[in-house]
Amino acid sequence: MYSESFRKSGCIEVICGSMFSGKTEELIRRLRRAQFANQKIAIFKPSIDVRYSDVDVVSHDLHKIISKPIQDASDMLKIDSGVQVVGIDEAQFFGENLVEVCQALANRGVRVIVAGLDTDFAGKPFGPIPALMAVAEDVQKVHAICVRCGSLANHSHRLTHSKALVELGEKDKYEPLCRDCYNKALAEEERG
Numbered sequence: 001m002y003s004e005s006f007r008k009s010g011c012i013e014v015i016c017g018s019m020f021s022g023k024t025e026e027l028i029r030r031l032r033r034a035q036f037a038n039q040k041i042a043i044f045k046p047s048i049d050v051r052y053s054d055v056d057v058v059s060h061d062l063h064k065i066i067s068k069p070i071q072d073a074s075d076m077l078k079i080d081s082g083v084q085v086v087g088i089d090e091a092q093f094f095g096e097n098l099v100e101v102c103q104a105l106a107n108r109g110v111r112v113i114v115a116g117l118d119t120d121f122a123g124k125p126f127g128p129i130p131a132l133m134a135v136a137e138d139v140q141k142v143h144a145i146c147v148r149c150g151s152l153a154n155h156s157h158r159l160t161h162s163k164a165l166v167e168l169g170e171k172d173k174y175e176p177l178c179r180d181c182y183n184k185a186l187a188e189e190e191r192g
Helices: 004-009 023-036 073-078 097-107 129-135 179-191
Strands: 011-017 041-046 068-070 085-088 111-117 138-142 155-158 174-177
Touching: 011 023, 011 097, 011 129, 023 041, 023 085, 023 111, 023 138, 041 073, 068 073, 073 097, 085 097, 097 111, 097 129, 111 129, 155 179, 174 179
Parallel strands: 011 111, 011 138, 041 068, 041 085, 085 111
Antiparallel strands: 155 174
16 A cells, blocks of 8 residues: 655556456545645546546546546646646556556656556456556555355456457446356357
């Protein structure tokens, strides 16, 4: 977790897990604490994420915080010099240059808090999140609850037949599943 020793040198914190695991909720919680401490913050999200709002970062239970939608992670480097904390939601949708951007911000002394999916619907590492986990000072993996058996869920099972890597959706298109239920669901799909 963030500590006093990171403040002077900056740091990268990653919050990752499946859909419906509380990643955005935890990001908002950390950013609100920074605001309460009178720290200057900047919040970014990918411009393609318009599920709940064009501008706000919004959790599934509708907590929200104002953000700046951007297309490329390099736009984050344009923050004011007084910004102490940068929050990034849905980080898996940014390119691999997000890792360099986060490193550059942390090297400037900024606390960078990143939230995103660590695996895609096929269970494969997703976008820049695995590389960010490797260079972060702190990684918190959060879990949803499997909708089929109640165990801890770490998979975002897609309910549609789309094979596209990015398909925005909510409970209408995804469900959180544990490893066992996810593997059973894939086997059922293969059988047709």
